[in-house]
Amino acid sequence: MPANDINRWMTSLLDHLQLSRQRQLVALQGPESWCDEQLQRLFALDEPMQLVSDRKMSATAVPFDKADACLGSEARLVAMDLFSGFNPDVLCIVAGLVRAGGVLLLLSPPVKDWDLSSDRYACWQGETRSLQARFADYFFSLLQQDEDTGILVTPEFDFAASTSFPVLAALRQTPIEHGKTAGQADCLRRIEQWVAGGQSGIVLISAERGRGKSTCLGLLVERLQPACRVLVTANSKQTCAQLLQLVPDAEFRAPDRLMQVGLGADLLVIDEAAMIPLPMLRQLTRLYPRLVMATTSGGYEGTGQGFMLRFVTALDSHKLMQLSLEKPVRWCQDDQLEAWLNRILMLKPGSFKQSFPVADASACELALLEDPGNPADWSTLRQVYGLLNMAHYRTRPSDLRMLMENPDLVVLVARQGDVVVGAVLLNIEGGLDADLCRQVFLGRRRPRGHLLAQMLTAQAGLKDFASYRGVRVQRIAVAETHRRLGIGTRLLDESLQYGRQNSMDYLGASFALDPETTGFWQQAGFSLVHVSYARGKSSGDQSIVVLRSIAPQIDAEIELLQQRIERQLPTWMTQFLQSLDADQVVSLLRFSGFQTSISALEQLEVEAFARGNKGFELCFASLQKWVMQQLTRSTGKSDNLLVEKAIQNRNWDLLERESGAEGRKALQQRLRGLVDALLKDC
Numbered sequence: 001m002p003a004n005d006i007n008r009w010m011t012s013l014l015d016h017l018q019l020s021r022q023r024q025l026v027a028l029q030g031p032e033s034w035c036d037e038q039l040q041r042l043f044a045l046d047e048p049m050q051l052v053s054d055r056k057m058s059a060t061a062v063p064f065d066k067a068d069a070c071l072g073s074e075a076r077l078v079a080m081d082l083f084s085g086f087n088p089d090v091l092c093i094v095a096g097l098v099r100a101g102g103v104l105l106l107l108s109p110p111v112k113d114w115d116l117s118s119d120r121y122a123c124w125q126g127e128t129r130s131l132q133a134r135f136a137d138y139f140f141s142l143l144q145q146d147e148d149t150g151i152l153v154t155p156e157f158d159f160a161a162s163t164s165f166p167v168l169a170a171l172r173q174t175p176i177e178h179g180k181t182a183g184q185a186d187c188l189r190r191i192e193q194w195v196a197g198g199q200s201g202i203v204l205i206s207a208e209r210g211r212g213k214s215t216c217l218g219l220l221v222e223r224l225q226p227a228c229r230v231l232v233t234a235n236s237k238q239t240c241a242q243l244l245q246l247v248p249d250a251e252f253r254a255p256d257r258l259m260q261v262g263l264g265a266d267l268l269v270i271d272e273a274a275m276i277p278l279p280m281l282r283q284l285t286r287l288y289p290r291l292v293m294a295t296t297s298g299g300y301e302g303t304g305q306g307f308m309l310r311f312v313t314a315l316d317s318h319k320l321m322q323l324s325l326e327k328p329v330r331w332c333q334d335d336q337l338e339a340w341l342n343r344i345l346m347l348k349p350g351s352f353k354q355s356f357p358v359a360d361a362s363a364c365e366l367a368l369l370e371d372p373g374n375p376a377d378w379s380t381l382r383q384v385y386g387l388l389n390m391a392h393y394r395t396r397p398s399d400l401r402m403l404m405e406n407p408d409l410v411v412l413v414a415r416q417g418d419v420v421v422g423a424v425l426l427n428i429e430g431g432l433d434a435d436l437c438r439q440v441f442l443g444r445r446r447p448r449g450h451l452l453a454q455m456l457t458a459q460a461g462l463k464d465f466a467s468y469r470g471v472r473v474q475r476i477a478v479a480e481t482h483r484r485l486g487i488g489t490r491l492l493d494e495s496l497q498y499g500r501q502n503s504m505d506y507l508g509a510s511f512a513l514d515p516e517t518t519g520f521w522q523q524a525g526f527s528l529v530h531v532s533y534a535r536g537k538s539s540g541d542q543s544i545v546v547l548r549s550i551a552p553q554i555d556a557e558i559e560l561l562q563q564r565i566e567r568q569l570p571t572w573m574t575q576f577l578q579s580l581d582a583d584q585v586v587s588l589l590r591f592s593g594f595q596t597s598i599s600a601l602e603q604l605e606v607e608a609f610a611r612g613n614k615g616f617e618l619c620f621a622s623l624q625k626w627v628m629q630q631l632t633r634s635t636g637k638s639d640n641l642l643v644e645k646a647i648q649n650r651n652w653d654l655l656e657r658e659s660g661a662e663g664r665k666a667l668q669q670r671l672r673g674l675v676d677a678l679l680k681d682c
Helices: 005-020 032-042 064-070 088-095 134-145 182-196 213-224 241-246 255-261 278-287 303-310 336-344 375-391 397-405 434-441 451-459 487-501 515-523 553-573 582-592 600-611 616-633 640-646 652-659 664-681
Strands: 024-029 049-052 075-081 098-108 150-153 201-207 230-233 267-270 290-296 320-324 365-369 409-416 419-430 469-478 506-512 527-535 542-549
Touching: 005 024, 005 032, 005 075, 005 098, 024 032, 024 134, 024 336, 032 075, 032 098, 049 064, 049 088, 064 088, 075 088, 088 098, 088 336, 088 397, 134 150, 134 375, 134 397, 182 201, 182 213, 182 320, 201 213, 213 230, 213 241, 213 267, 213 290, 230 255, 255 278, 267 278, 278 652, 365 375, 365 487, 375 397, 375 409, 375 419, 375 469, 397 409, 409 469, 409 487, 419 451, 419 487, 434 451, 451 469, 451 506, 451 527, 451 542, 469 487, 487 506, 506 515, 515 582, 527 553, 527 582, 542 553, 542 582, 553 582, 553 616, 582 616, 582 640, 600 616, 600 664, 616 640, 616 664, 640 652, 640 664, 652 664
Parallel strands: 024 098, 024 150, 049 075, 075 098, 201 290, 201 320, 230 267, 267 290, 469 506
Antiparallel strands: 365 409, 409 419, 419 469, 506 542, 527 542
16 A cells, blocks of 8 residues: 555545535544554644644643543544444544544544453453453444545555545534634623623533534623622632633642632632632632633533532522534534534433423333343433433533443433433442451452442451442432432432342442432431542542342441441541532431430530530530530521531631631520520420
8 A cells, every 4th residue: 555545635625615614524544554544644744733642642642531631622634543442432523623624533443352451441340351342333333324524444455546525514613702602702792791780699601512512601701800800710720721821820720729728719610610610710709799600511521410419409490501613613513523522422411301291109110121232222321321411510521432332230220111210320349358358458459340249348348348249339320300219219219129139248339428318218128327528529529328228237337337437427527528619418317317415514515605604625626525415406597606606616717708707706696596506406
């Protein structure tokens, strides 16, 4: 083959795409040596190429785990190497680097020759690996079916003869006038009017990736800075690099720094708000009465969906202005590559929402999916994934591969007719030998995929718990139209039955602490057995662990764990649980059934604080236990100050800043009144 054949062919393709402004996917599929040879030839092109690869293929290659650092950069030719493994999340990042009229190039072995032993993304529980390359089969078979979006190139491909390309409709670039699109201009106008009106509250700009959210925020900061103090924050400077590039003198502060120092500002601007832990975000909304936020809806990270589900829906609608940017800036309107990836990887949860007739739980049929990745079950699998995407705070394309390939995953579905209205994903875990249990207990080993076994052994201190075999509820979801009908409870009962039939010891779950979610698990008969020390990376909240016993010996373990929580929870509240929301604290107390003994002396100390002038610090130890017990027994909503000071002992200065007007003396007096009211209720 002449050395310049692929160069000429790729140049012709890029010229063809430039006319239509479309983006195309090209897959070089063949032996590793052949794909590498073609890639080396393409390096000779005048067109610069961005390469993402876990192999050391060139000095400029970016490894998969650093791919997100490339976000914001663009190239007409972007290559992704799949010979070390297929990570669908990275595929979405890489696709976002391709500019209008460009090519996304994949280097891949044939699916039948896929080496799962060297695929680093095919490992699930411990050393358990995928048995078949189900995801690659799914992806490339659909690519072959869509000739307009993708071109499959194999060693038999004749570059010289393949001079004609699919006829592509010319796409329209979103017009940009005076450095901004019409959508950006409208957002800026409305936000400036809102700021000028002196209103407090939150403005939220949401959009899919590539719509110019960060640029819009940068233009806003640039306009407002001369007249007022604007602070900028994000989970990192890299996240808002586009904003800071546009406004180099913008005053950036990390979120935790803002909470510690309490800098005053007329406006706080938050880029990619969904990437900031929710407790921290909620606290920022209390410290800064006027905020402008931007977040990505959908996308490969899955954080945007969680932001909408768990933060935005809890805001006061009267103090929230929601804006959106619809037209893409980094590529053209109606781009077929974006649409194809959205469809194949199901990146837009709203597009899978269906209207179902409401029925009771008994009208649904429960079924076990024996092999979810089987091509015959792809239709059902897509429904399951779409359901999870709409219901969970973080569902990513890599979860689709997990659904298809994890051999230790069990999927139970609830169907109404041929429509999936509920699903539960179960992971088989535990059963570790004595030596490995000891290594886990000592913190020397962390076997992948054995989440509950590991947490309760290493963190909760049950030395041999990882030796038990258990079933972990990884995800559970019910269609919105079918919630509160008992379908979720039926799925859990069926999961318990599955555990019994397969000689498991327990059924459990770990999830982000949330009042509504804890209520569901408590009602389903599960016991709270552990609270994590660190916030979850996905949720930004503390995780909790719940269990139901299948084997009798687990009952004794549950009792030990509950006793531990009862003894240590007061200390935890002033340490790693100090930043919990008041509602989270109360839900945790009620789920744990917290009980403690209050001596006559301690009772008198509580009364002396509430009805006298005894100082808070002198009474705190007695006051904390007493308030925790009273809130556990109550059923109504509790005042934030009562929780944040009497239980969590938050800093007085922080509480003063959050209250806005009240000083320490006024806050302490209000706290006395709240405790006195509780005493009267008792």
